[in-house]
Amino acid sequence: MRSESEKFREYAHQFVDWMADYMDNVEQYPVKSQVLPGEIYQQIGQGIPDEGESIEDIFNDFKKIILPGVTHWQSPNFFAYFQANTSSPSILAEMLMATLGVQGMKWATSPASTELEERMMEWLRDAMTLPENWTGVIQDTASTATLASIITAREQKSNYGVNHQGFEGFTNFRVYCSEQTHSSIEKGVKIAGIGKEHLVKVPTDDALAMDADVLLKHIEKDITNGYHPLCVVAAMGTTGTLAMDPLKKIAAICKQHNIWLHVDAAYAGSALLLPEYQHLTEGLEEADSFVFNPHKWLFVNFDCSAYFVKDKEALINTFSILPEYLKTKTDGLVANHCDWGIPLGRRFRSLKLWFVLRHFGLKGLQEKLRFHIELAEWLENEIVKSPDFELAILRSMNLVCFYYKPSSIKNMTIEKQNNLNEKLLSRLNSSGDIYLTHTKIKDIFILRMSIGQTNVGLPHVSKAWDLIQKTAKEILLL
Ligand SMILES: *Cc1c(COP(=O)(O)O)cnc(C)c1O
Numbered sequence: 001m002r003s004e005s006e007k008f009r010e011y012a013h014q015f016v017d018w019m020a021d022y023m024d025n026v027e028q029y030p031v032k033s034q035v036l037p038g039e040i041y042q043q044i045g046q047g048i049p050d051e052g053e054s055i056e057d058i059f060n061d062f063k064k065i066i067l068p069g070v071t072h073w074q075s076p077n078f079f080a081y082f083q084a085n086t087s088s089p090s091i092l093a094e095m096l097m098a099t100l101g102v103q104g105m106k107w108a109t110s111p112a113s114t115e116l117e118e119r120m121m122e123w124l125r126d127a128m129t130l131p132e133n134w135t136g137v138i139q140d141t142a143s144t145a146t147l148a149s150i151i152t153a154r155e156q157k158s159n160y161g162v163n164h165q166g167f168e169g170f171t172n173f174r175v176y177c178s179e180q181t182h183s184s185i186e187k188g189v190k191i192a193g194i195g196k197e198h199l200v201k202v203p204t205d206d207a208l209a210m211d212a213d214v215l216l217k218h219i220e221k222d223i224t225n226g227y228h229p230l231c232v233v234a235a236m237g238t239t240g241t242l243a244m245d246p247l248k249k250i251a252a253i254c255k256q257h258n259i260w261l262h263v264d265a266a267y268a269g270s271a272l273l274l275p276e277y278q279h280l281t282e283g284l285e286e287a288d289s290f291v292f293n294p295h296k297w298l299f300v301n302f303d304c305s306a307y308f309v310k311d312k313e314a315l316i317n318t319f320s321i322l323p324e325y326l327k328t329k330t331d332g333l334v335a336n337h338c339d340w341g342i343p344l345g346r347r348f349r350s351l352k353l354w355f356v357l358r359h360f361g362l363k364g365l366q367e368k369l370r371f372h373i374e375l376a377e378w379l380e381n382e383i384v385k386s387p388d389f390e391l392a393i394l395r396s397m398n399l400v401c402f403y404y405k406p407s408s409i410k411n412m413t414i415e416k417q418n419n420l421n422e423k424l425l426s427r428l429n430s431s432g433d434i435y436l437t438h439t440k441i442k443d444i445f446i447l448r449m450s451i452g453q454t455n456v457g458l459p460h461v462s463k464a465w466d467l468i469q470k471t472a473k474e475i476l477l478l
Pocket residue numbers: 082140141142143144182184235237238239264265266267293305
């Protein structure tokens with residue numbers, strides 16, 4: 001009889017071979033899964049099998065049933081949404097994390113998990129030139145970090161009253177963001193009990209950035225009407241177009257009115273590793289909290305969201321609880337990260353960050369980010385040169401937003417143009433060759449191409465551009 005660990009070793013070797021082959025061959029799969037709704041579900045048996053099955057059988061079903069229903073986020077032909085990248089050092093670290101199976105909720109439950117996390121947050125903070133007095137902690141997602149931020153603002157403003165006696169006496173909070181900010185802000189406002197009607201969506205300017213003058217007017221009007229401005233969420237890189245809210249102006253307004261400022265840099269934050277983008281941190285020293293996702297454009301497997309706060313005591317006072325079974329001798333001496341956010345249990349996520357930051361090195365990361373931005377610049381130039389396509393908005397970093405407007409059709413209505421672009425997108429995505437997504441800017445249907453997959457290169461971008469042009473010609477003939 002082979003021991004459990006012998007069997008494990010054998011399968012693990014097989015899996016690693018499969019993993020390396022997958023990395024080599026990822027482009028041979030349709031990048032966007034082409035299955036129909038229910039197709040996977042129908043193939044999965046009903047209920048837990050009575051008798052245990054071999055890893056071999058399960059693995060075969062993984063290949064046969066599951067893979068066709070997978071969209072290949074690690075394909076360099078994936079230009080949709082924002083990337084959720086992996087990289088080999090990150091995957092290797094995930095293997096170790098899975099093996100250790102550590103719960104890093106408190107320092108004492110695995111000191112290395114907490115202390116490596118503290119160091120990794122310092123590494124990122126310093127390399128990104130974030131304010132030195134900030135403290136960082138890993139959250140699962142930017143959505144959770146933003147929720148933690150809104151709740152902390154609420155508690156600080158109510159002198160920790162809502163946590164104690166509920167909302168009595170604290171019903172008139174207001175939160176502000178731009179019309180372009182991510183849906184996670186509204187979700188956070190709802191969960192934090194502020195109420196969606198108390199989320200003020202400030203209009204944006206031509207660059208789709210928040211209009212700070214209008215923000216100020218809203219705040220002043222709300223104060224006059226007896227509301228309590230609680231928090232402003234500014235976007236450093238909106239999801240639609242990577243628009244940058246005017247941080248310095250917004251920070252000054254927040255300071256003047258004593259409002260919590262949270263900065264959502266979920267995707268674009270990685271670019272702060274580049275000195276040429278560090279001017280974007282101007283005004284950040286006045287912010288109270290900041291989030292960005294290494295699991296997007298920093299080659300760390302999902303999930304890993306870096307959350308920084310100016311006043312860590314406010315965060316801890318908001319979230320800490322200490323029932324008897326969680327008391328340890330080192331309480332008070334060390335960081336217990338379960339008190340720094342919503343979940344109690346925490347994965348050893350700093351390990352993959354450590355592997356990635358060390359293996360790429362700052363220079364390696366900078367090279368990759370710059371390369372992605374150059375590829376986007378290349379595409380932008382092609383679009384500008386083309387008589388049949390237009391940029392929807394100036395490129396921001398590695399995101400290109402454009403639409404099809406064939407020069408052969410004069411006086412096309414917006415409806416017709418949108419219709420053409422919708423058709424184009426759907427045909428491109430059902431080709432399986434590339435995957436892009438869309439957004440709408442002022443009623444215009446826009447194709448978004450985010451060029452940031454770990455292994456993307458010029459051949460992928462130029463092949464995508466050829467395919468877009470060719471497909472655009474084809475749909476005109478339909
Ligand atoms: C992706 C994104 C989010 C949400 O990130 P999660 O980690 O999936 O919660 C929030 N804000 C912006 C600007 C984003 O791009």
